[in-house]
Amino acid sequence: MADIITAEKLAKKYGELVAVDGIDFSVKEAEVFGFLGPNGAGKTTTMRMIQCVSPKTSGKLLVAGLDVDTNPREIKRMIGVSPQEANLDPDFSVIEDLLVYGRYFKLSMEEAKKSADRLLEFFQLEGKRDMAIDKLSGGMKRRLLLARSMLNEPRILILDEPTVGLDPQARHLIWDLIGKLKERGITIILTTHYMEEAARLCDRIVIMDNGKILAEGNPNKLVKRYIASHVIEVKNSEKVTKCIKNQLDGLQTDLAGDDLHIFTNEPKETLSMLLKDCGVESTTVRESTLEDVFLKLTGRRLRE
Amino acid sequence: MKLRELFALPNVGLRSLEVWRRNAKVFMKTYRVNFIPPIIEPILYLAALGFGLGFFVKEEINGHPYPEFLAPALIAITIMNSSFFECTYASFVRMYYQRTFDAIIATPLNVDEVITGEMLWGATRSVISASIMLVVITVFGLASYPLALLVVPLAFIGGLLFSALGMCFTAVTPRIDTLNYPTSLFITPMFLVSGTFFPLSLLPSAAQTLANAVVPLVHVVDISRAATTGDLQINLLWSLAWIIVVTAVFFVIAVNLMKHRLIV
Numbered sequence: 001m002a003d004i005i006t007a008e009k010l011a012k013k014y015g016e017l018v019a020v021d022g023i024d025f026s027v028k029e030a031e032v033f034g035f036l037g038p039n040g041a042g043k044t045t046t047m048r049m050i051q052c053v054s055p056k057t058s059g060k061l062l063v064a065g066l067d068v069d070t071n072p073r074e075i076k077r078m079i080g081v082s083p084q085e086a087n088l089d090p091d092f093s094v095i096e097d098l099l100v101y102g103r104y105f106k107l108s109m110e111e112a113k114k115s116a117d118r119l120l121e122f123f124q125l126e127g128k129r130d131m132a133i134d135k136l137s138g139g140m141k142r143r144l145l146l147a148r149s150m151l152n153e154p155r156i157l158i159l160d161e162p163t164v165g166l167d168p169q170a171r172h173l174i175w176d177l178i179g180k181l182k183e184r185g186i187t188i189i190l191t192t193h194y195m196e197e198a199a200r201l202c203d204r205i206v207i208m209d210n211g212k213i214l215a216e217g218n219p220n221k222l223v224k225r226y227i228a229s230h231v232i233e234v235k236n237s238e239k240v241t242k243c244i245k246n247q248l249d250g251l252q253t254d255l256a257g258d259d260l261h262i263f264t265n266e267p268k269e270t271l272s273m274l275l276k277d278c279g280v281e282s283t284t285v286r287e288s289t290l291e292d293v294f295l296k297l298t299g300r301r302l303r304e
Numbered sequence: 305m306k307l308r309e310l311f312a313l314p315n316v317g318l319r320s321l322e323v324w325r326r327n328a329k330v331f332m333k334t335y336r337v338n339f340i341p342p343i344i345e346p347i348l349y350l351a352a353l354g355f356g357l358g359f360f361v362k363e364e365i366n367g368h369p370y371p372e373f374l375a376p377a378l379i380a381i382t383i384m385n386s387s388f389f390e391c392t393y394a395s396f397v398r399m400y401y402q403r404t405f406d407a408i409i410a411t412p413l414n415v416d417e418v419i420t421g422e423m424l425w426g427a428t429r430s431v432i433s434a435s436i437m438l439v440v441i442t443v444f445g446l447a448s449y450p451l452a453l454l455v456v457p458l459a460f461i462g463g464l465l466f467s468a469l470g471m472c473f474t475a476v477t478p479r480i481d482t483l484n485y486p487t488s489l490f491i492t493p494m495f496l497v498s499g500t501f502f503p504l505s506l507l508p509s510a511a512q513t514l515a516n517a518v519v520p521l522v523h524v525v526d527i528s529r530a531a532t533t534g535d536l537q538i539n540l541l542w543s544l545a546w547i548i549v550v551t552a553v554f555f556v557i558a559v560n561l562m563k564h565r566l567i568v
Contacts, residue, residue, distance in 0.1 A: 014568065051410060053406075053409050053410060053567070054567065054568060055567065072414070073412045073414075076410065076411060076412045077412050079410075081410040083403075083406065083407075083410070085403060085406075086403075087402065087403035087404065087406050087407040088407070089326075089330075089402065089404060089407070090402055091330040091333065091402075092329075092330070096329070100325075100326050100329065101407070101411070103322045103325065103326075104319070104322055104408060104411035104412065104413055105411055105412060106319075106412075152411075
């Protein structure tokens with residue numbers, strides 16, 4: 001598939017602060033592309049530059065072949081946005097919000113009504129058509145934001161943390177719906193803090209930190225590329241650390257609070273060695289996940 | 305922010321009207337609340353000040369009894385208040401708390417058009433309130449027709465003036481409660497000393513000159529009074545020109561200050 005978004009040396013500075021530090025990436029048509037990273041990594045800033053609401057400082061950014069600096073209206077016309085902070089219009093009912101939003105895209109009343117009804121059905125909100133927005137639950141608001149972002153039949157959908165703060169039922173429903181949108185050939189760009197979500201939804205992701213891209217690729221392949229297949233978690237102690245150094249030198253480890261994570265491609269052998277020679281009593285063995293890669297690349301330091 | 309940016313010409317199209325339509329739709333949803341104050345307020349002011357206090361004002365002002373002098377000033381005040389409060393507190397709520405502007409600029413509309421739509425809507429609020437008030441004043445026999453109808457276009461241009469001034473404050477205010485500063489330091493004094501409750505001619509001549517040069521409400525009061533008393537004079541062209549020029553300048557500044565705030 002052809003690239004629908006390309007960024008070269010894309011940068012955004014706020015005075016002295018470098019929010020996005022000369023990144024290169026490309027998004028292919030009809031894929032689900034994820035931006036991952038701790039708070040302040042530059043994900044949202046990058047998304048805002050793509051949707052033409054925040055001007056870039058330097059570099060190149062093309063959306064569907066159009067330059068974000070010169071063709072913002074054309075780009076915005078083909079993009080649907082579901083923002084991190086719900087900005088539905090609290091003065092309106094569900095259907096009013098959609099119809100008024102449709103006017104911003106110059107949809108005729110008839111078109112807007114037809115699309116709104118179709119979208120309400122798709123996002124399982126048809127029973128809430130005339131409900132006031134502030135009476136909706138968090139999950140319903142998220143679904144309405146998604147419905148609204150689809151109103152202009154976008155080629156590109158931008159979802160900024162689409163499931164933040166939702167219960168598992170609502171989250172799974174949104175995952176299903178995103179999956180269905182993908183099947184229609186819509187390019188979806190999302191940010192998320194949930195690694196499970198990224199691994200499940202995204203064809204490709206980038207992991208960002210401090211405005212730079214640290215890694216890029218398919219979530220499963222990234223796990224294989226950056227860390228061993230399994231993680232053994234043991235209680236940390238001086239004895240264990242020393243033992244691992246003596247017996248299992250060469251294995252990567254990571255200290256997570258009181259626990260030591262040991263990365264290995266031979267879980268059985270490593271485990272038996274830990275139990276037999278290192279005096280470890282209780283352990284957890286599990287497959288490595290995207291979260292392990294994420295923490296390995298971005299560190300455990302808390303971001304404020 | 306550079307000076308050149310402050311005076312850059314806004315990039316505005318007809319799409320601004322969609323923002324206007326959005327606000328009008330919300331207004332109509334709560335029309336009862338919105339229509340009652342403009343009816344009640346002038347009646348109260350006219351009763352208390354015009355006929356109550358005015359009972360003791362035996363002297364005519366420029367040939368008009370006090371209620372006739374006061375009524376057009378009340379219209380001018382309502383023109384000022386409707387648009388100023390719409391484009392300060394109400395716009396700030398939409399911008400900051402409801403994130404309505406963010407939602408709209410994610411569509412083909414740009415910030416210039418959103419802010420223009422807001423100011424056009426502020427002016428429209430002035431037209432609505434001033435028209436209701438004109439009816440009330442007419443009922444009291446204090447308006448002379450047909451010239452009194454000029455209040456309606458005056459409300460639009462005057463409303464746009466105070467929308468633009470209000471929007472400038474909204475663009476720079478850090479929080480909603482800091483909007484109390486322009487309200488009590490700019491609007492309230494203007495409300496009292498713009499030739500509203502007593503004629504400007506009572507002021508020392510230097511103060512009169514200053515008021516004519518820099519106080520926006522003075523000009524709106526002058527035109528409003530000329531319209532309802534049917535006493536149109538050539539020197540009102542100065543007031544009209546003043547309003548048009550100042551409105552145009554602050555309209556542009558408001559859009560650019562808002563761009564500076566919202567586009568980061």
